[in-house]
Amino acid sequence: MANEGHERPSSLNGPAVHAFVQHCRTKCPGWALGLHANDCRAVREDSLPDRRSFGADHTHRPASGDPAGEGVVLPTIREVLRFDDVAAALPEVLAGADHLDRPVRWVHVTETASVAHLVSGGELLLSTGVGWPSDDAGLGGFIAQLVSAGIAGLVLELGVRFDAVPRALVTAATALGLPLIVLHREARFVAITEAVHSRIISDQMAALRARDDIHALFTDLSLRGSPADFIVSQVGRVLGAPVVLENLNHHVVAFEALDAGDDVLDAWEQRSRVAHRSADTDWLITPVEARGIRWGHLIALPGAPHPAGRSNVLEQAAVALALSRLADRDADEWTRQSHEYLLRALIGGRFSSESGLVARFEAAGIAVRGRRLVGLALVSRSDGATASAAQSAPAALAAARDIGVDALAGAHPASPGAQLIVALSLGQNQQLTDHAIDTFARRYAHAASLAVEELVVAVGAEAVDIPGLLASVEEATELLARNGGSRRRNLSVYRVDSRPLLRFINSFGSDPRLQAHSEQMLRPLIEYDLDNGRDLLSVLQAYASNPGNRTKAAASSHLSRSVFYQRIALIEDLLGADLDDGETVSALHAALLARRTSAH
Structure with missing residues (x-):
């Protein structure tokens, strides 16, 4: 009988592949960072799912939902029908034409009707039908068993057992949505299985190489001590999709929007909370955590598949971010980076639209819409100040919270060592009185270990939008430049309200x-x-x-x-x-x- 005794092609002998995968599992960039071994172990155990390695004597057959198989772009039934050896046998689709884009995880040759318990789902079955039932009920039950087992499709070669396809077979396959293909000429089943399996194995090797590249990329970023925003930017470029790093409050720390623009962050907190609760979200969410501490989540929005697997890319990046947090051990680091990024965008004009920057501010937890915004600039006249502007930013945020005001704080991009910029977001019923400024300044000085009598605070005008906030910050910066060098021995507060000419000039912007x-x-x-x-x-x-x-x-x-x-x-x-x-x-x-x- 044609095709009787056909064997599955020999499996890939993979000792080299096995060694490579084991190497990837044990490699830890934290060693070169000088982290304690427990830190590295914690990152591996807490942040990465179990991996399946290739054995030395068999080819891994990727399964649905298997992390080792993710990233392998499996051939579909439609693609298999275009393979030369299949096309030469004159295939005809008799049922399930709407399901020809199902992926083919493996090809299996069988002549028995009791094959359901031998498969694990996703296979394309090749058969001449020799051992199939001869009655309609039996054929219908056979198709039902295949569908229950998760078979991708069924290919029947005519001429050995059947000269024509039994109508009961077509009816059952149509009813259950199982692709049924007949071959009108004799086919070399071994050639078909070899071609499909070679394609699958080739894709697996390509996925391994892609994973190695991804591992090397994020290891290098960890070793260089790259900041969170740069790591996130690299993830977005690798995946070709928007990527967001958020903290546990669903506030954006860093993001890469690519061509989607800043508006991708509109109503971020609300959308993120919905995605975290949803079981069928199309967002890919990976925790950033180690040693039982979770700092936030790395999120990739929908995008094209990646050879290394999108989740694998995200997991490797999450490990790099976790290592960075373990090495830094600064609880305020992400907030500081996020605020400095926003200040660079605001002061440096690094935004494509006002609505986009508003979205970025609000995604970071700084309300803009319906609020009154005020820019402050602060500096200490003391030569022995114990903290730089960047280091004292958390103290400014704490002081703002003490007076019940939301704030963004960071070093001025043009003078990161000395001048601190604070953007206050006030509710409609809040007033930035002299008493409130005095309280803020004193609590900030205490928290930053600065002498309050050496502190100079410049206050810009109130604003209601991003251009107005920029003008307010510029006004405060100008005031500070003029008065920061004063040697007065007491807390000095300067308001732009007392400088009408400066306000007038700033109203023109960059005219x-x-x-x-x-x-x-x-x-x-x-x-x-x-x-x-x-x-x-x-x-x-x-x-x-x-x-x-x-x-x-x-x-x-x-x-x-x-x-x-x-x-x-x-x-x-x-x-x-x-x-x-x-x-x-x-x-x-x-x-x-x-x-x-x-x-x-």
């Missing part, structure tokens, strides 16, 4: 007409300072800030009165202007403020 005015008014002084290494701009700034009091202006410039007067005379000559004229001084002061604002 090019204002920049043109600044350049036209100040160009002679700028060029003179650049060519001669002089300080005419700072002298003019001191003069404009202390109108009518040249003695105080000279003191603030740290120049003697005679030298200061010489500088003023030189400025008047270069500009061809009289600095005793109030309108001229006002125009120059506006130009100086516009120049400083555009520099931020």
Whole structure:
């Protein structure tokens, strides 16, 4: 009989593959990070699911839901029908045409009707039907058994047992949705099984190589001490899908949106909580945890399959993030990174749309819509300050909570060592009174181990949107730049409300007409300072800030009165202007403020 005695092709002899998989299981990047062995073991045990390794004498047959099989893009029945040896046998689909995209996990040749207990699901059965039942009821029961066993499809070669397909077979297969294909010519079953199995094995090896690449990538990131936002960015690029790292409160720590844009974070907390509760979500969620401590979750939104398996990629990244947290052991690290990222986006204009940045703020737990926003800038005049701006950011957040206000805090991107920026989000019924600012400043100084009498706080104007918040931060920064060097021995608080000209200039934002005015008014002084290494701009700034009091202006410039007067005379000559004229001084002061604002 044709095809009788056909054997399954020999299995892949895989000692090298087995050794490679064992190596991947035991390899731990934490050793090179100097972590305790228990830390590394905890990451492996807590963060990674059990892996199946290839044995030395058999080929692993990927099963549905098997982590070892994930990432292998199995051929579908439709694809198998296009294989040369199948196509040459003139296949015809008689039932289950809507299910031809089922994956084929394996191919099995059988002539017996009692095959259901020999398979594990996903197989494509090849048969001549020699041992099949001859009555309609038996054929119907045979098809029901195959469907119950999870068979992907059934291929019958005509001419040995059946010259034509029994109608009962077609009826049962159609009713149960089982793809039934007949071959009108004799087929070489061994060639078909060899072709399909070679394809499956090749895909498995490609998946192993992809997993090795992924393991190497995230090991290298761990060894380099890469921050969370960079690791998340790499995950997104590898998967080609948006990826989000969130903390246990469902607030976004870092994310990579790719082409989806920042709006992917709209209503993030609500959507995330729903996804965590749902059993059929299309989000891929992996915990970031080790040694019994869970810090948050790494989430990949829907995307294309990855050769290494999307869950495997996410798990490897979660291990890298967990190792980073174990090495750092700073409970506020993720919050600090998240806030500094948002400040860089705000101050540096690193956002494509206002709505997108609003989504990023609110996803991080900083409410913007329907709130009043205020920017603060803080610095300590003490040379012996015990904490940098970045290190003291958690103290500012704690102080804001003490006065019942949501806040974002981080070092100013242009001066990360000294100047702290705080963005406050106030409810409609909250007021940022002088008492509230004083309380905030004192609690911040205490928490950051700073002398409160050395603290300078600048407060921008209230705003209701992102552009307004940016202007408020810039106002506070400008105020701090002008007053931060004061040697007063008490808590100093400056509000932009008392600086109407500064508020007026900031209301123009980056209007090019204002920049043109600044350049036209100040160009002679700028060029003179650049060519001669002089300080005419700072002298003019001191003069404009202390109108009518040249003695105080000279003191603030740290120049003697005679030298200061010489500088003023030189400025008047270069500009061809009289600095005793109030309108001229006002125009120059506006130009100086516009120049400083555009520099931020």
